[in-house]
Amino acid sequence: MDLKQIEKDVKQVTLELLEAANLEAEQAVVIGGSTSEIIGEKIGSATNIDVARAVMKSFVSVIKENKLYPVVQGCEHINRALVVEREYARLHRLETVNVIPVENAGGGFAAAAMELFDDPVVVEHVGVQAGIDIGDVFIGMHIKGVGVVVRSKIKEIGQAHLSMIRTRKKLIGGDRAKHF
Numbered sequence: 001m002d003l004k005q006i007e008k009d010v011k012q013v014t015l016e017l018l019e020a021a022n023l024e025a026e027q028a029v030v031i032g033g034s035t036s037e038i039i040g041e042k043i044g045s046a047t048n049i050d051v052a053r054a055v056m057k058s059f060v061s062v063i064k065e066n067k068l069y070p071v072v073q074g075c076e077h078i079n080r081a082l083v084v085e086r087e088y089a090r091l092h093r094l095e096t097v098n099v100i101p102v103e104n105a106g107g108g109f110a111a112a113a114m115e116l117f118d119d120p121v122v123v124e125h126v127g128v129q130a131g132i133d134i135g136d137v138f139i140g141m142h143i144k145g146v147g148v149v150v151r152s153k154i155k156e157i158g159q160a161h162l163s164m165i166r167t168r169k170k171l172i173g174g175d176r177a178k179h180f
Contacts, residue, residue, distance in 0.1 A: 010058035021130040021166035032073030033134030035108040038158035052108030075107035083113040135160035
């Protein structure tokens, strides 16, 4: 597996998502994924921490450079709980939970986030404005409002299917209402 190519692809898709989402400072982007899928194995069967670190390195770097908060979804063994920076949890009054994601209970992405974040904590719920899903791990439960698909020229990270989403404000008021 070419870790440099993974880093490059993750950086590119993250930048594409940010361009499409037009986020404001201090908003957040969630990422979820399966390192097993990235290396061509069945989801949850072959966690690879080196792949996870490569993904997280690129993702977190781009997100923080754009004054946003990274949010990382854990695996089903921790009920898809999320690693966030403590500052983000405080800002949004999120209740933290008592779990430390590790490779075999939390997944590679969440374990790598615990290493890479400045002051990581884990929460159960967020409502963010955009997200990246690598390997069909269903990040949609963490998206706020109305989701809009974002397409990339890159369709896979490694061998895992890539999908991205951003949100838009709800359109209310019916036919006579004006919207911007």
